[in-house]
Amino acid sequence: MATFTVSTGTINSLTRTLPLTKNTKPLFSPSLHLTLKASKSTLRGAITSMSYGKELAAAKNAASLAARLCQKVQKALLQADVQSKSDKSPVTVADYGSQAVVSVVLQKELDSASFSLVAEEDSGDLRKEEGKETLQRIMKLVNETLASDGTYGNAPLSEEDVLAAIDSGRSEGGPSGQHWVLDPIDGTKGFLRGDQYAVALGLLDEGKVVLGVLACPNLPLSEEKVGCLFYAQVSGGTYMQSLDGSTPTKVHVTDLDNPEEASFFESFEAAHSLHDLSSLIAKKLGVKAPPVRIDSQAKYGALSRGDGAIYLRFPHKGYREKIWDHAAGYLVVAEAGGVVSDAAGNPLDFSKGRYLDLHEGIIVTNQKLMPALLKAVKESLNEKASSL
Numbered sequence: 001m002a003t004f005t006v007s008t009g010t011i012n013s014l015t016r017t018l019p020l021t022k023n024t025k026p027l028f029s030p031s032l033h034l035t036l037k038a039s040k041s042t043l044r045g046a047i048t049s050m051s052y053g054k055e056l057a058a059a060k061n062a063a064s065l066a067a068r069l070c071q072k073v074q075k076a077l078l079q080a081d082v083q084s085k086s087d088k089s090p091v092t093v094a095d096y097g098s099q100a101v102v103s104v105v106l107q108k109e110l111d112s113a114s115f116s117l118v119a120e121e122d123s124g125d126l127r128k129e130e131g132k133e134t135l136q137r138i139m140k141l142v143n144e145t146l147a148s149d150g151t152y153g154n155a156p157l158s159e160e161d162v163l164a165a166i167d168s169g170r171s172e173g174g175p176s177g178q179h180w181v182l183d184p185i186d187g188t189k190g191f192l193r194g195d196q197y198a199v200a201l202g203l204l205d206e207g208k209v210v211l212g213v214l215a216c217p218n219l220p221l222s223e224e225k226v227g228c229l230f231y232a233q234v235s236g237g238t239y240m241q242s243l244d245g246s247t248p249t250k251v252h253v254t255d256l257d258n259p260e261e262a263s264f265f266e267s268f269e270a271a272h273s274l275h276d277l278s279s280l281i282a283k284k285l286g287v288k289a290p291p292v293r294i295d296s297q298a299k300y301g302a303l304s305r306g307d308g309a310i311y312l313r314f315p316h317k318g319y320r321e322k323i324w325d326h327a328a329g330y331l332v333v334a335e336a337g338g339v340v341s342d343a344a345g346n347p348l349d350f351s352k353g354r355y356l357d358l359h360e361g362i363i364v365t366n367q368k369l370m371p372a373l374l375k376a377v378k379e380s381l382n383e384k385a386s387s388l
Ligand SMILES: Nc1ncnc2c1ncn2[C@@H]1O[C@H](COP(=O)(O)OS(=O)(=O)O)[C@@H](OP(=O)(O)O)[C@H]1O
Pocket: 089, 120, 183, 185, 186, 187, 188, 189, 190, 266, 267, 268, 269, 271, 272, 273, 294, 295, 296, 297, 315, 316, 319, 322, 325
């Protein structure tokens, strides 16, 4: 039997405080570069002429529709929508529904015969007797979302179609061919709190990330508008637009070269990243601002447009990072001029299957700050090791 992980009190307070757009505060103080560093020039069409144009259009559509499903669920979250997976992490009808929507849209838009998807969720719990009601809710959500687009809603999906769409994400990925990489909701804990989360979709080609799309429904786009879609293709730059498809603007990471003026992001959840270690690294660098703690790959999106300069992620010992937690975010930052590496300065290798093999953690910043950051990380890790 699935167990509920979120108390009724939490759910009640979530539903009471919605709608989220009113409840969601701007993330950053003016000192943390609230002003977007995006160029205002119109760049629509610049991307589509390049080699992954068809895939990019399908991925943007898929992630935007999946985000629509997530927003609907976040606005009316029910206790019955939240369950606990075997590793005790939460999963909701929106995680499953988002995965099904992305899978269906990509397969309808692209060649379904060669379709391969590496994704976080699977249908195991939904196929059990106690998962039946949840599956019905997911099927309804998926069909409503697909119909709302006007393009995909002609023939409603059956329960079996939904289960199959979710399970299309069981691919192992690897170094050859093309594989989509999906986190249907990255930051599920943030999603449940009413905070940040992202639908994160990447494409691997011969082991390299060539497309990255991040839909961040609760991330401010401007002072007036909430909800951002970041997208990047290899050698094509990174762009940001609203989730309903406003004119894209090109974004770039900060050009700061003085670490004292930098601010840094880390996981909201202390269980996901060692906050003490980040604070030691920041101290060595001379960073004055307090950490900005937000959930999910929204951190990569925010960094790609110059909100903050550094992202530090040091999971607790024994945790293995999954490719869907970083593939899309990695390219969004890399194409915006940033550098993403493990704690020893090695590039991330997405070609090894569902996991990333890393030295200690993941660090992200611009090219100017990376040498000083690597030095501070190395010293801090040595200090931590010698104090054990
Ligand atoms: N123990 C542990 N250590 C490190 N990372 C973990 C751990 N447990 C989970 N996860 C993964 O963290 C994903 C959420 O991303 P973040 O850590 O950036 O956001 S958060 O602030 O912690 O919510 C989260 O992604 P989702 O499951 O998609 O929400 C997990 O894949």
